[in-house]
Amino acid sequence: MAKVAVLGYGTVGSGVVSVLDTNAAEVEKSAGEALELKYILDLRDFPGDKHEAQVVHDINVILDDPEVEVICETMGGIEPAFSFEKSALEKGKSVCTSNKELVAAHGPELVELAKKNGVSYLFEASVGGGIPVLRSLNDSLKHEKVDSITGILNGTTNYILTKMDKEGAEFSKVLKVAQEKGYAERNPEADVEGYDACRKIAILASLMSGKHVNYEDIYTEGITKVTIEDFAYARTMGMAIKLLAMCKRNENGFFTMVSPFLIPLENPLASVNGVFNAINIHGNMLGDVMFYGKGAGKNATASAVVADVIDIVKHRGKHINVNMKAEKAVISSKDNAVRSFFVRVPLEQEDQAKEIFGSKIEVIDGGEANHEFAFVTDMISEKDFEERLWKLDSVKGYIRLF
Numbered sequence: 169m170a171k172v173a174v175l176g177y178g179t180v181g182s183g184v185v186s187v188l189d190t191n192a193a194e195v196e197k198s199a200g201e202a203l204e205l206k207y208i209l210d211l212r213d214f215p216g217d218k219h220e221a222q223v224v225h226d227i228n229v230i231l232d233d234p235e236v237e238v239i240c241e242t243m244g245g246i247e248p249a250f251s252f253e254k255s256a257l258e259k260g261k262s263v264c265t266s267n268k269e270l271v272a273a274h275g276p277e278l279v280e281l282a283k284k285n286g287v288s289y290l291f292e293a294s295v296g297g298g299i300p301v302l303r304s305l306n307d308s309l310k311h312e313k314v315d316s317i318t319g320i321l322n323g324t325t326n327y328i329l330t331k332m333d334k335e336g337a338e339f340s341k342v343l344k345v346a347q348e349k350g351y352a353e354r355n356p357e358a359d360v361e362g363y364d365a366c367r368k369i370a371i372l373a374s375l376m377s378g379k380h381v382n383y384e385d386i387y388t389e390g391i392t393k394v395t396i397e398d399f400a401y402a403r404t405m406g407m408a409i410k411l412l413a414m415c416k417r418n419e420n421g422f423f424t425m426v427s428p429f430l431i432p433l434e435n436p437l438a439s440v441n442g443v444f445n446a447i448n449i450h451g452n453m454l455g456d457v458m459f460y461g462k463g464a465g466k467n468a469t470a471s472a473v474v475a476d477v478i479d480i481v482k483h484r485g486k487h488i489n490v491n492m493k494a495e496k497a498v499i500s501s502k503d504n505a506v507r508s509f510f511v512r513v514p515l516e517q518e519d520q521a522k523e524i525f526g527s528k529i530e531v532i533d534g535g536e537a538n539h540e541f542a543f544v545t546d547m548i549s550e551k552d553f554e555e556r557l558w559k560l561d562s563v564k565g566y567i568r569l570f
Contacts, residue, residue: 170202170238171235172201172205172240172477173205173208173239174205174242174408175208175209176210176242177242178242179466180470185473187470187473197329203481205300206236207233209225210223222500230256236261237480239264240265241264243267245510247405258285261287261402262289262474263282263290264291264293264533265293266291266293266473272294274491275371279494289490293469293476295372296461298461299445299447301459304459308373312453312454316417316448316449317369317376317415317447317448318416318446320410320440320446324447325391327342327346327442328342329394336399338395338396339394355400362388362427369386369414369424370383372447375492378493379493380494380496381557385448390426391428397546408433408439411427421500429567429569430569446458446460447460457510464553503554506549508544510555513564518563526559532544
């Protein structure tokens with residue numbers, strides 16, 4: 169029987185305990201032996217809870233118990249989670265976590281520490297909730313030369329954009345509804361400014377490159393500047409607007425970014441609506457494969473954590489290899505990326521826009537009704553686009569094309 173400890177008895181931690189309780193028979197069958205929850209670490213007491221006797225307040229009780237083989241860290245944040253995970257690995261205990269912030273910042277370092285100590289460090293639940301994308305990258309697709317990963321990695325922003333599109337509602341009004349429904353936090357900055365998606369694509373990019381992609385090096389743009397007028401144009405163009413997180417390798421370098429994009433409706437990502445996530449991976453032999461599901465939520469995330477526990481128990485005494493090294497990845501400047509851009513300017517600037525961006529621009533109908541001129545540029549580098557954009561007297565908005 170394998171002994172397990174859970175750090176943090178909040179939403180995800182209590183979900184992990186629930187999965188271990190509710191699906192005990194299925195977990196035992198999958199792992200090849202029963203799993204016993206020995207400790208729950210939390211600052212609080214839980215009188216009347218089924219597991220109140222297993223709650224401890226001192227991490228050393230867990231670290232010093234030789235029976236505990238696997239630790240599930242579901243606390244969130246960098247500290248004290250990082251110190252706890254590092255100490256556990258150094259003591260020869262495997263760790264699995266749902267902590268995307270910590271994995272994005274220190275994942276490669278902890279993977280190397282786990283390898284050094286003959287244990288494992290897994291983090292399936294840190295990206296896409298219960299969607300098994302990391303395990304697929306690390307196992308089923310490890311023979312592929314993956315050249316791009318593109319995803320809708322944040323359910324809150326996808327919910328907001330879907331509502332703006334379908335109901336014609338302003339960003340601020342939809343955000344308020346999302347907060348009331350519990351889809352958005354009281355302080356929604358991490359979601360709407362793209363920071364959450366940035367951390368997740370940093371983890372995916374690290375797995376794709378095999379090196380550490382620092383999330384602070386990723387250009388990130390949120391959805392706060394997207395308007396209902398943008399959606400009206402998108403419908404005219406046969407496109408949807410989604411917040412995409414992507415990493416891509418081509419002849420110009422290794423690029424990664426988070427930004428709103430206009431996507432053709434025939435692209436499967438365009439039809440991913442509401443709180444759902446989707447991740448498209450392109451391999452040189454496989455082509456495109458897409459993972460779809462709820463990217464957050466107590467049960468889905470907890471299920472992914474337990475899947476990691478099972479994997480660790482099945483490979484007891486072995487290090488499960490993860491394609492991540494602490495060596496820093498070289499990321500190409502977004503200035504070198506080439507794409508088209510949708511731009512809106514005041515109607516009186518039509519001639520100026522044509523002079524600056526050239527005669528090859530595609531004019532988008534519907535602008536005059538809004539007293540503006542809307543167009544799509546030719547293929548152009550990010551740097552060239554920004555330089556030309558600054559030459560315009562004023563800009564009402566722009567969105568990249570995927």
